Each structure stands twice: as structure tokens, then as C-alpha cells.
Amino acid sequence: MHSEKSTQTFERVCVVGLGYIGLPTAAFIASKGVHVTGVDVNSKFVESINQGEVPFFEPGFDVLLKRVVEEGYLVAQTEQVEADAYIVCVPTPFKEDHKVDTKFINSAVEAMAPHLRPGALVVLESTSPPGTTEDMANYILELRPDLSLDEDDENAIFVAHCPERVLPGQIMEEMENNDRVIGGLTPRGTQLAVELYGTFCTAELLQTNATTAEMAKLTENSFRDVNIAFANELSLISDRLGIDVWELIELANHHPRVNILQPGPGVGGHCIAVDPWFIVSSVPEEAKIIKMARDVNDGKPAWVIEQVKAALEGKESPTVAALGIAFKNDIDDLRESPSLNIVKTLGSENPEVDIRVVEPNVSDLPESLSAIPNLKKQELETAVHDADVVLLLVNHKEFVQMDTSLLEGKSVIDTKGIWRS
Numbered sequence: 145m146h147s148e149k150s151t152q153t154f155e156r157v158c159v160v161g162l163g164y165i166g167l168p169t170a171a172f173i174a175s176k177g178v179h180v181t182g183v184d185v186n187s188k189f190v191e192s193i194n195q196g197e198v199p200f201f202e203p204g205f206d207v208l209l210k211r212v213v214e215e216g217y218l219v220a221q222t223e224q225v226e227a228d229a230y231i232v233c234v235p236t237p238f239k240e241d242h243k244v245d246t247k248f249i250n251s252a253v254e255a256m257a258p259h260l261r262p263g264a265l266v267v268l269e270s271t272s273p274p275g276t277t278e279d280m281a282n283y284i285l286e287l288r289p290d291l292s293l294d295e296d297d298e299n300a301i302f303v304a305h306c307p308e309r310v311l312p313g314q315i316m317e318e319m320e321n322n323d324r325v326i327g328g329l330t331p332r333g334t335q336l337a338v339e340l341y342g343t344f345c346t347a348e349l350l351q352t353n354a355t356t357a358e359m360a361k362l363t364e365n366s367f368r369d370v371n372i373a374f375a376n377e378l379s380l381i382s383d384r385l386g387i388d389v390w391e392l393i394e395l396a397n398h399h400p401r402v403n404i405l406q407p408g409p410g411v412g413g414h415c416i417a418v419d420p421w422f423i424v425s426s427v428p429e430e431a432k433i434i435k436m437a438r439d440v441n442d443g444k445p446a447w448v449i450e451q452v453k454a455a456l457e458g459k460e461s462p463t464v465a466a467l468g469i470a471f472k473n474d475i476d477d478l479r480e481s482p483s484l485n486i487v488k489t490l491g492s493e494n495p496e497v498d499i500r501v502v503e504p505n506v507s508d509l510p511e512s513l514s515a516i517p518n519l520k521k522q523e524l525e526t527a528v529h530d531a532d533v534v535l536l537l538v539n540h541k542e543f544v545q546m547d548t549s550l551l552e553g554k555s556v557i558d559t560k561g562i563w564r565s
């Protein structure tokens with residue numbers, strides 16, 4: 145199937161930042177016959193994209209990328225160009241104080257400013273604290289005082305926020321079918337952004353203002369974080385009371401209006417463990433539950449480590465099999481992973497303990513672990529066989545399907561509750 149020929153307002157779109165989010169967004173727009181320039185400061189990414197190769201793992205996406213590149217609708221480069229619309233998909237990490245670091249947005253805008261012309265649309269797609277889209281627009285005006293945000297002005301540009309909510313691994317399905325929240329700084333900004341996302345998104349395009357759109361994304365991830373914190377707190381309470389938290393949750397969830405999530409070793413990844421901080425750092429006085437949820441979830445790894453230490457007591461030259469270091473099941477993503485941090489702390493603080501790490505989704509341990517002498521990567525069966533303590537940290541399918549008779553006679557710490565009989 146060939147890409148459709150564009151008949152719409154946007155003939156040339158520039159997508160800035162070609163990572164997990166920006167590259168699929170660029171390719172989906174290009175597949176509708178819009179000429180897209182994908183821009184990334186990473187020249188290796190640019191090179192591989194122009195050869196039709198996806199620089200990260202995303203099932204099914206390689207076919208689409210190859211097609212739009214071969215047809216000439218998507219071209220990657222390191223420099224920005226003049227375009228009808230820009231979509232900014234650069235990272236938005238936080239700093240030590242949990243406030244957003246806007247250095248990537250700022251550098252993207254600095255490179256964009258000379259190319260901007262009146263009438264252009266600039267969409268910030270990066271997850272951002274309330275007010276960031278407006279700050280970005282003001283920075284553009286600082287760099288280009290000849291432009292304006294006043295819709296009635298002939299030099300007006302239009303600015304909007306449209307956060308992304310796709311799940312990596314399901315991008316081919318979700319990029320087109322997820323509802324989007326779109327908020328402009330002005331009504332025309334919202335309208336133009338709706339038109340732009342309407343080129344490839346077939347779901348509902350929900351219109352609001354920029355600050356509400358920013359908060360919508362942060363609210364979604366805070367909702368998840370708070371609910372996981374509730375489950376994690378229940379796991380501590382249950383341990384103290386000597387009851388099985390998994391049974392407790394299962395029973396409570398039989399109530400028709402109760403749906404408690406599952407506890408675990410903590411919360412990781414670059415979204416749920418990060419985004420709530422953007423609310424907390426914006427309105428610390430009011431965001432009490434959100435802050436406490438972050439603290440509960442961030443405190444869980446230390447509790448798991450105490451459990452392991454208790455299990456090791458009295459054992460001479462003990463061996464621990466640590467199963468899983470990814471931040472969630474069946475992926476290779478180690479960003480902000482509580483499991484990785486648990487293993488790292490256990491290894492570095494207990495040099496007498498021999499730690500065997502099992503992670504079926506990565507070929508080599510990250511440097512932060514491989515530098516620890518008493519820690520090495522091993523296959524599942526051997527690691528479990530040799531272990532005194534088996535520490536289950538991630539519910540990867542290999543662990544769920546494992547023959548549990550291998551666990552007989554071992555101390556088992558199952559942070560995901562997968563081996564309950």
C-alpha cells in the first residue's frame with residue numbers, strides 16, 4: 145500500500161526529536177502523503193532512519209518506516225527547516241529538585257526560530273509541567289520579536305500542546321487509535337493542531353487549552369502512580385499483619401466498584417515515576433497525595449532490600465538469584481528501574497553475597513551492574529538452582545512459566561506474587 149497524497153493545510157511538517165515518540169509520529173504523518181522532515185541532533189539516528197532502519201525496537205514499525213522513507217515522504221536530518229507545522233518531541237527529564245529540565249525544548253526552539261514564518265503551528269508534544277507550552281511560546285517570541293501570538297496579527301504563529309499516551313510495544317495500534325487531548329494557547333492554535341493530528345489519528349481529538357492538556361497527561365500518570373502506591377502500601381501493611389496481600393487484593397476486588405492494582409518492587413520507567421513530580425514541583429502545597437504516592441513507591445525498593453537481608457541472615461557465603469532488572473515485564477527498558485536499583489544496592493553493599501542476575505531481555509548487564517565484582521548475569525535454571533535466596537523482581541513470562549519445583553528448599557521473595565499456589 146502506498147502513502148496517501150496530502151490535500152490538506154500542512155504540506156510540510158517538521159518533527160523535532162526522533163525517539164520512541166517523535167519517529168513514529170513523523171512516519172504516521174508521512175504515511176498520509178505529507179512531506180515530513182524529521183530532525184534529530186543524533187546523527188547516527190538520522191543515518192539509520194534514512195536507510196529505513198528503526199533505531200530502537202518497536203514491533204511492526206519497521207515496515208511503515210521503510211515505506212515512507214523509500215517513497216520520499218520522510219527525510220531525516222540534523223537541521224530544522226521551514227515548515228507549516230512543527231512537532232517538538234524532545235526529552236523532558238527532571239533535575240535534582242524534581243523540576244523539569246527544559247534544556248532540550250529550549251535548544252529545539254533555538255534551532256527552529258530562524259525558520260519560523262507567520263502562520264506556522266508549533267506543537268509541544270513532550271510531557272511537560274503546566275505552563276511549559278506558554279513558556280516555550282514566549283521564548284520563541286524572545287528569539288523572534290517580529291512574530292506574535294495575537295491571532296489577529298498578520299505575523300501570528302500558533303502554539304499548542306498535544307501530549308502522547310502510547311504504550312511502547314503497541315505504537316502501531318495506539319498511534320492511530322488513541323484519543324488525543326489537544327490544547328492551544330489560542331482557539332486557532334487548538335483548531336490547527338486538531339487538523340494536524342487528524343491527518344493520522346482516527347480517534348477522538350479532544351479540545352481544551354494548553355495548561356489543561358499538559359495537566360491531563362500528568363494526571364493520567366499520577367492516577368496510575370497513586371493507585372500503585374495504594375497497592376504497595378497494602379503490601380507493607382499485610383506483611384506487618386501476617387496476611388497475604390495478593391489474596392487480600394483479590395478478595396477486595398470482588399467488590400463491584402473496587403479495582404486495586406498489584407503491588408511490586410517500586411515504580412519505574414520514564415513516565416509514571418517522573419511525571420507526577422511535574423505536578424508536585426508546580427504546586428507542592430496542594431499536591432499532597434501525589435507527593436506521598438511518589439514517596440511510598442520510591443520507598444518500596446528499600447523495603448525489598450530489607451527483606452532480602454533478613455532472608456540472608458545466618459547464611460555463610462550466600463547466593464542470591466535476582467530475577468529481572470527491567471522496569472516492567474517482557475521489555476528491555478531499564479530506565480528508572482527499581483529492580484535494577486535493588487540489585488545494584490544489594491550487590492555493592494554486600495560484597496560477600498554472590499548475586500546472579502537473570503534478565504532474558506538484555507544481552508549484557510548495564511555498566512552500573514557489570515562493574516560490581518560479586519554480581520554476574522546467568523541463565524534462569526542455573527541461577528535458581530545455585531541460589532539460597534530467589535528474589536523475583538519482574539513478572540517476565542519466562543519467570544511466570546518457570547517450573548516452580550526449582551524453588552523447593554529456597555528462601556523465596558516474590559515481589560510480584562506470581563508463584564502463589
Ligand SMILES: NC(=O)c1ccc[n+]([C@@H]2O[C@H](COP(=O)([O-])OP(=O)(O)OC[C@H]3O[C@@H](n4cnc5c(N)ncnc54)[C@H](O)[C@@H]3O)[C@@H](O)[C@H]2O)c1
Nearest residue numbers: 161162163164165184185186233234236251252270271308
Ligand atoms: N517513550 C514513551 O513511552 C513516551 C510516552 C509518552 C510521552 N513521552 C514523552 O515524549 C517525549 C519524548 O520521549 P521519547 O521517549 O521519544 O524520548 P527519546 O529519548 O526516545 O527521544 C528524544 C529524541 O530527541 C532528540 N533531541 C534532543 N534534543 C534535541 C534537539 N534540540 N533537536 C532535535 N532532537 C533532539 C534526542 O537525540 C532523541 O533522539 C518526552 O517528553 C517523554 O516524556 C514518552
